[in-house]
Ligand SMILES: Nc1ncnc2c1ncn2[C@@H]1O[C@H](COP(=O)(O)OP(=O)(O)O)[C@@H](O)[C@H]1O
């Protein structure tokens with residue numbers, strides 16, 4: 001039996017998730033939700049470091065977890081330079097790029113930094129990140145936007161999309177590298193990726209104004225109207241950036257980043273909540289259709305995952321739109337905590353060498 005313990009840390013836009021694994025079993029699992037009001041007190045993401053770290057430490061202490069037994073701390077990785085899928089040691093260069101947020105600001109920038117900070121205080125633990133949000137496997141043609149000033153970049157829920165892709169492949173007795181799937185991760189951000197034989201060849205930038213709108217992001221906006229708004233003199237750059245990320249999507253329309261709250265309102269007969277929930281579902285369905293053409297119609301399965309995949313009304317709306325393409329399989333929640341821990345065990349067992357970020 002595996003006796004070594006691994007701590008997995010996953011800061012998301014609407015939550016901080018923590019898990020302690022012993023082998024493939026989680027001996028502790030906690031999902032702490034953060035409302036938009038709670039996070040509004042912080043300017044930059046880096047300012048949330050102490051807040052999120054203190055929450056994690058308090059939860060571990062309250063649960064009487066013997067943290068000195070932990071041998072690896074694996075954090076969800078953030079917006080560093082585009083890199084290959086895999087597990088990376090948290091080295092000085094990685095920490096520097098997580099602090100800067102080379103490709104922007106997102107809570108996952110804190111994953112590696114908090115992992116490192118906690119590991120440093122433990123007798124035998126090392127810190128890693130696995131499949132960060134900047135995993136980049138896009139094909140060249142997908143990188144080209146309609147203007148050379150703007151190159152498309154791969155920023156998405158790489159960790160969970162790949163974990164769910166592998167889980168689906170296993171369920172049909174195939175290897176992830178042998179199937180074509182479309183994965184829609186429906187969380188604080190929404191990403192829809194085309195996985196061709198184990199590589200995500202196209203995906204919307206879930207962070208920065210591409211794809212479906214989400215609980216706290218605008219997704220694609222009409223470019224001309226956006227340019228006009230920017231130069232109206234009524235908004236600062238910071239305000240416009242917040243409209244796109246943090247205060248877009250459900251927050252802008254309904255005033256909450258809690259999709260469950262919107263689901264309850266829609267169920268109770270609130271017509272606006274229903275329209276906005278339907279519009280979010282509609283945009284996801286449309287994005288799945290796009291990715292089906294990226295895969296030239298050769299789609300083994302459409303996989304819906306993330307917290308919002310718990311919502312049956314939203315799932316049914318999407319199913320009605322896309323079931324003609326391929327079977328739809330729903331994986332509510334995410335497999336990120338296990339994916340982080342299993343990557344850690346592969347390193348501890350010497351099955352893989354952690355990559356060096358440079
Ligand atoms: N049981 C549920 N039913 C409907 N929505 C849910 C449920 N559980 C979580 N959600 C919604 O999922 C979203 C968060 O998804 P999650 O994948 O945890 O995101 P993140 O990691 O980005 O914080 C929130 O808007 C939350 O309200």
Ligand SMILES: CCCC(=O)OP(=O)(O)O
Nearest residue numbers: 012013133156187188189
């Ligand atoms: C940065 C892309 C991944 C993402 O949007 O994650 P959350 O849904 O956790 O914010």
